Amino acid sequence: MTVELTAAPDAVSTRAAASAVSAAPAPLPTAPAAPNAPTVPERIENDAHAVQTAIRLAAQFAPQAALRDRERRLPWAELDAFVASGLWGITVPREYGGPGVKAGTLAEVIATISAADGSLGQIPQNHFYALEVLRVGGSAAQQRFFYDRVLAGERFGNALAEIGQRDFKRRTRLTRTSAGWHIDGRKFYCTGALYAHWIPTLVVAEEDGREVSYLAFVPRHAKGVTVIDDWDGFGQRVTGSGSVQFEHVEVEPEWVVPFQASFERATTIGPLAQIMHAAIDLGQARGAFAAALDFVREHARPWIDAKVARAADDPLAIVQFGDLAARLRGAEALLRRAGRFVDAAQAAPDEASVAEASIAVAEARAATTTVSLDAGSRLFELAGTAATLDGLGLDRFWRNARTHTLHDPVRWKYHAIGNFYLNGKRPPRHGAL
Incomplete structure (x- = not known):
């Protein structure tokens, strides 16, 4: 066939x-x-x-x-x-x-x-x-x-993550007084904030002696907001994933949406976040695979022992492309399958449906992480030294994949999947699953 x-x-x-x-x-x-x-x-x-x-x-x-x-x-x-x-x-x-x-x-x-x-x-x-x-x-x-x-065409960025501390506690605060509400703090990895009209910002507020999390939609040009273009990662270089500072930034109560409460029950916030990350990695893999095909067909030289005139006729290269294509198609299938589970959980969210969606997405995420890194690396193995010329920019596929796949460790995807099937343990509910 x-x-x-x-x-x-x-x-x-x-x-x-x-x-x-x-x-x-x-x-x-x-x-x-x-x-x-x-x-x-x-x-x-x-x-x-x-x-x-x-x-x-x-x-x-x-x-x-x-x-x-x-x-x-x-x-x-x-x-x-x-x-x-x-x-x-x-x-x-x-x-x-x-x-x-x-x-x-x-x-x-x-x-x-x-x-x-x-x-x-x-x-x-x-x-x-x-x-x-x-x-x-x-x-x-x-x-x-x-x-x-x-x-109407407005776009959102984000100010969710904070660095400089070993724990995962949020320190950007929402303070509510009779004079109004305001935000103080500093965020990093703020992908899209540089380009945004609104910056959804994860904040904590004191309520009845405990800290409660909210997502505050902050206007990009509000007084006290400073967006800093200081992202210098070797991959995903133009995502604008730098810093945002908030100095007594006034916000309207209508712009503040419950966040923590959404994770105290079964919702699809986590699975939807993760299926998008899986999609980014899948795209990186597709791009690298297409670039490798193009370069080997048009520019690469066959290895002398292959005894062929075209690199595309090298039997060992053909095997490598076949293996990579199978992995890529498998990742695509897992992503489509995960989408169906997320749709089902959005339509009828409960403990079981959201857990199943989370695991389906984790399976897709494991596959797309692996294939994106593999495709970006094997591009050079198959295309040869000429593909490393800086002007071609073919290294961006691996650099982008390596940078983005560090968003959260794939080893914990495998742990969640294995624990679900082996021990019936549902994964934790947070934005990373």
Whole structure:
């Protein structure tokens, strides 16, 4: 039986987009180093429309991806185009005017963009995360307000993580007084905050002698907010994952959404967050695989012992590509399967459905982590020394995958999966599963 890999519907987009390393069109025009006033995006009608739109954008974003990475060109114009397409509003529920696409569709959109440019694929992850926190824990009035903002073209970043301490306690505080509410603190790994109109910020407040967590939606240009472009990781270089400082930043009570309460019951915040991370890694793998195919077909020399004229006819290279393709297809299947579990848990969340969704996503995350790193590394093994030339930028696939897969350790995915099947233990409920 013959299997044509390029015929897979979810791979058509990325093969063309991610392998376009030459014959590049002129770059998108540059934009100022601050979020533009939003323009009303196009309307995405349904799941199929979302995927087709992502395919179109991936083809537009791919040709300049290596240049953006090498010169650290922040993708202002690309993000404006990304938002204008309507894709940043695809998880807004239908009753609020959005298409309310399935979790698997969201994952496919992110994977498609990530294959073209890993940074662009990651930037909206926390935007969608904040929308899920809002869907799960926000009031109807809060949902209406922020969904309307998204459908009007505004984008969310994040200020969730803090560094400098060994524990995971949050120190950014929400203080409530008769004079108003304000936030003080400092965050890092704030992916997307640099480009955002709103920065959803994880804060703690004192309530009845204990600390309670909230997600405060802070306007990007509020007085006392300082966004610092100090991210210098060797991968995902233009995600804007730097620092945000808050100095007595005033917020309205209507902008503060319960966070901790959403993890005290079974919800899909964690699984949805993780399926997006898995999608980013899958996209990195697709991009590396497509680039390897292109380079070996067009540029690589066969090894002398193969006794063939074309590198693509080297029998050992063929085996390596076959192995990598099988791993990639397996990861894609696990991601689609995980999407169905997340959809089911969103429709009827309970202890069992959310645990099953978390484990399905953990399985996908384990597979996509492995294949993204493997594809980025084997690209060079198969393409040879010529592929290491700096101007090609082919190392970005491995660097991006290695950087992003450190978000949370895959070894704990395997532990959660094994403990679930062997001992019937449900995974913990937090944003990392």
